[in-house]
Every structure is written in C-alpha cells, then in structure tokens.
Amino acid sequence: MTLWLTRIIPDPRSRDARRDNAGAVDLHHRMMSLFPDHVADDEPRRRLGVLFRSESTPAGDQILLQSARQPDLDRLPTGYGQAATKPLTPLLDALRPGLHIRYRIAANPIRKPGRTTRELYQLKAVVPLQGSAADDWWTRQAESSGLNLDTLHSSPLDAAQGHRHSDQRPVKHDRVLFEGTAVITDADRLRTRLTDGIGKGKAYGCGLLSIAPHRRPQ
Incomplete structure (x- = not known):
C-alpha cells in the first residue's frame, strides 16, 4: 500500500483555516473533503487511511495529513494556505x-x-x-x-x-x-x-x- 503525507501550512488570514483550527470536528471534515465524494461510504476515514495531526512548530502552525489515497489539494478553499504532498513509500x-x-x-x-x-x-x-x-x-x-x-x-x-x-x-x-x-x-x-x-x-x-x-x- 502506498501512503501519502501532506503538509498544510494554514494562512492565519484565512477565515476557513482559523475556523478549522478552532475545532477538531471542522478540521476532520476539511481533511475528508480533500477526497472524492464517491468514496464516502460506511467508513470513509478508515477506507481512505486518513489520519491527521495539527501542531505548532517554531515556524508556525501546520497540519500533517496521512492517507492511502493522494488528496486533491485543489479542494482547499482559496487562500487557505500552502500545501504539498509526497509519498511515504521510500x-x-x-x-x-x-x-x-x-x-x-x-x-x-x-x-x-x-x-x-x-x-x-x-x-x-x-x-x-x-x-x-x-x-x-x-x-x-x-x-x-x-x-x-x-x-x-x-x-x-x-x-x-x-x-x-x-x-x-x-x-x-x-x-x-x-x-x-x-x-x-x-x-x-x-x-x-x-x-x-x-x-x-x-x-x-x-x-x-x-x-x-x-x-x-x-
């Protein structure tokens, strides 16, 4: 199985990013929104292998998203922040x-x-x-x-x-x-x-x- 790691650096000026950062449920829905709707079956998080963690670093806040399917970063709202994905296979x-x-x-x-x-x-x-x-x-x-x-x-x-x-x-x-x-x-x-x-x-x-x-x- 290929795993993907996505690093999202939210822009504090983004209203969507601030809202997601304030609540784990909103952030969960944001992470799940990065995947096609048709996979939203009985256990979408488990089937997609979605795990995430929000954390503060010396460089600022970030969100780490791990998944078994590559997320579609174009689904993030405009101005949400910077994001990049890489495979964890190596x-x-x-x-x-x-x-x-x-x-x-x-x-x-x-x-x-x-x-x-x-x-x-x-x-x-x-x-x-x-x-x-x-x-x-x-x-x-x-x-x-x-x-x-x-x-x-x-x-x-x-x-x-x-x-x-x-x-x-x-x-x-x-x-x-x-x-x-x-x-x-x-x-x-x-x-x-x-x-x-x-x-x-x-x-x-x-x-x-x-x-x-x-x-x-x-």
Whole structure:
C-alpha cells in the first residue's frame, strides 16, 4: 500500500483555516473533503487511511495529513494556505529491525475500568490518563507496534473537541504528545500501525505516528 503525507501550512488570514483550527470536528471534515465524494461510504476515514495531526512548530502552525489515497489539494478553499504532498513509500521500504528512529504522536491515552472498579471509585466508563500513567500507556503501545523506546518525552495538549455536524453531540478526546527516540524491533508490525494509527480519536486528530531515521551520537 502506498501512503501519502501532506503538509498544510494554514494562512492565519484565512477565515476557513482559523475556523478549522478552532475545532477538531471542522478540521476532520476539511481533511475528508480533500477526497472524492464517491468514496464516502460506511467508513470513509478508515477506507481512505486518513489520519491527521495539527501542531505548532517554531515556524508556525501546520497540519500533517496521512492517507492511502493522494488528496486533491485543489479542494482547499482559496487562500487557505500552502500545501504539498509526497509519498511515504521510500520511508516505509527502509524500515528494518535495529534501525533507530525519532517518533512523534499526539495520542488519546485512556483506560476503561471494569464495572466493579467504576462503581467502587465512582469513575466514568473512559478515564483519560496523564503523567506516568500516560507514559506507561504509550510504552505498551510502542512495544506492540514493533518499537523499543530509547527516550520518551510527553506533554499534555489541548483536547480535540467540537460538535458533530449531524446531531450536534459533543466530541472530546484528551491528548498527550509523545516524542523521543526508539529502535525498530518488528518492521512489519510498525508499518501496520503507521497505516492504521494508534489509540482512540483517530477521526479527530489523534493517533498519527510520525517517524524519521535517527543517528545516535557516537
């Protein structure tokens, strides 16, 4: 499977870009609008392999969009910002056990307590994790994704939230940014998790794992 990575640098003067940046639901619909309407079947995001992440960098805000089909950037509103797409095939083909990489992911670390635990401690059905509990969650996810972590830095992010367009039900996914270095233990498993995404909230900007080769200091 070919994966495509699109980098969008929104223009802060664009009203559409500002609106999308303010809500995860609006940004989800914007990303899905870059693909032909006829693929909008039962699970369009999953079928298209769409994952995205909005983030702030020293150079400004950007949106990273990963997909199994090349997006049509002409579908962005006029003046929305700069955008470019490239295939990820060279990166995926180069993955092998023992390769050191840098990683970044904005994920939704959660746990789902059993009924007895929920009643005993008056917990909700889904409990967002923070601090060391979130780090432990990511460590387990990384290991099951074919990675052995060397370093891990985590920081809380604003929640991905908004209201569904169909019924105005609220959407909220707490997010934590995990980044650091790791060594690949299972390249095939890693390719699968890169393609599928990790954790919950993938439709709203969570779960996109980004990696790049890393050369360790001698």
